[in-house]
Amino acid sequence: MQNQALTDQFSELCKKSGLKITPQRCAVYGHLMTSRNHPTAVEVYRTVRGRFPNISYDTVNRTLLTFAEIGLVDILQTKGGPRRFDPVMDNHHHFYCVDCGKIIDFTSQHYEDLKIPDRIRAECTVFTQRVVLNGLCPRCRKKKRTP
Amino acid sequence: MQNQALTDQFSELCKKSGLKITPQRCAVYGHLMTSRNHPTAVEVYRTVRGRFPNISYDTVNRTLLTFAEIGLVDILQTKGGPRRFDPVMDNHHHFYCVDCGKIIDFTSQHYEDLKIPDRIRAECTVFTQRVVLNGLCPRCRKKKRTP
DNA sequence: CTTTTTGCAAAGCGTTTGCATTGAA
DNA sequence: TTCAATGCAAACGCTTTGCAAAAAG
Numbered sequence A, B: 001m002q003n004q005a006l007t008d009q010f011s012e013l014c015k016k017s018g019l020k021i022t023p024q025r026c027a028v029y030g031h032l033m034t035s036r037n038h039p040t041a042v043e044v045y046r047t048v049r050g051r052f053p054n055i056s057y058d059t060v061n062r063t064l065l066t067f068a069e070i071g072l073v074d075i076l077q078t079k080g081g082p083r084r085f086d087p088v089m090d091n092h093h094h095f096y097c098v099d100c101g102k103i104i105d106f107t108s109q110h111y112e113d114l115k116i117p118d119r120i121r122a123e124c125t126v127f128t129q130r131v132v133l134n135g136l137c138p139r140c141r142k143k144k145r146t147p
Numbered sequence C: 001c002t003t004t005t006t007g008c009a010a011a012g013c014g015t016t017t018g019c020a021t022t023g024a025a
Numbered sequence D: 001t002t003c004a005a006t007g008c009a010a011a012c013g014c015t016t017t018g019c020a021a022a023a024a025g
Helices: A006-015 A023-034 A041-051 A057-069 A118-123 A138-145 B004-017 B023-034 B042-049 B058-069 B117-121 B138-145
Strands: A073-075 A086-089 A093-097 A102-105 A125-136 B074-076 B086-087 B093-097 B104-105 B125-136
Touching: A006 A023, A023 A041, A041 A057, A057 A073, A057 A086, A102 B058, A102 B117, A118 B104, A125 A138, B004 B023, B004 B086, B023 B042, B023 B058, B042 B058, B042 B138, B058 B074, B058 B086, B125 B138
Parallel strands: A093 A125, B093 B125
Antiparallel strands: A073 A086, A093 A102, A125 B125, B074 B086, B093 B104
16 A cells, blocks of 8 residues: 555554454555456456565455455445455445446436335335446447447 | 246247247246245255256256346346346335345335436436345344344 | 464355257247 | 257356464554
């Protein structure tokens, strides 16, 4: 992790959750917070290994799961395939391409104040609320038109 | 499949998609349309085998994937674990329990006419639109209160 | 010094593939 | 008779586990 602010932020978080601060965790955290994708464990592994050649895939994967437990990242809901991780940020929503699987983030004021149905609100505790759109991304839409 | 209406409906669908009508497919279809769960391939397999002992897991799994391709079932978006299938019905939405993984269906008039953000509408083709709630189901909420 | 974390290897679980056989059209 | 669908077995990909060695607090 090059950035001092990031390092401090991360130390804070670890202390609060009773986690030890290891260079491996720092590397994973640093990568996550500066990438705007929805990487799989393998993808994170490959990138982090660039600046940290000794790290094992296993550590990366377990680190990501640990981060998910302390609420640092979300695990995306996908239709099979490898698990995808999403740094927790301001409330955003997802568009899924049914053709290539690409995920596009977006925000919408209109989706912020959705009313939760009475039945659910009465019986369940709702933590988060997300809109998921399924369709064709720009690239796949073009492909379909001119096959 | 016991029900005549179901059988006819299914024959129709197969013809339209160029699929052959096999007893195995009928069995899977019959089970799907009369269950109100979100079964995995294994679960469908175990149930169908009750009335169709020779069917293989493999056929069940491939049949479900085929059904997904012709739009007869949806593949649910989940956080890992085995794939779950959802019979396509009227527009419904999902509540996920973050503790036990239970999925609760619900409908809501309020979610029917959500406006799709301009940026997405301009660049993508949107097929479906779903709201996903994450939280604690009734049972897990109770457990948390009295641990 | 104690306890967590790491790295490695093996096991586990679910999905996918190839191919010969069977069955629908 | 033809071509798709089935059943089986093996391969595959990703995740999880167990454990000894290393590192953090």
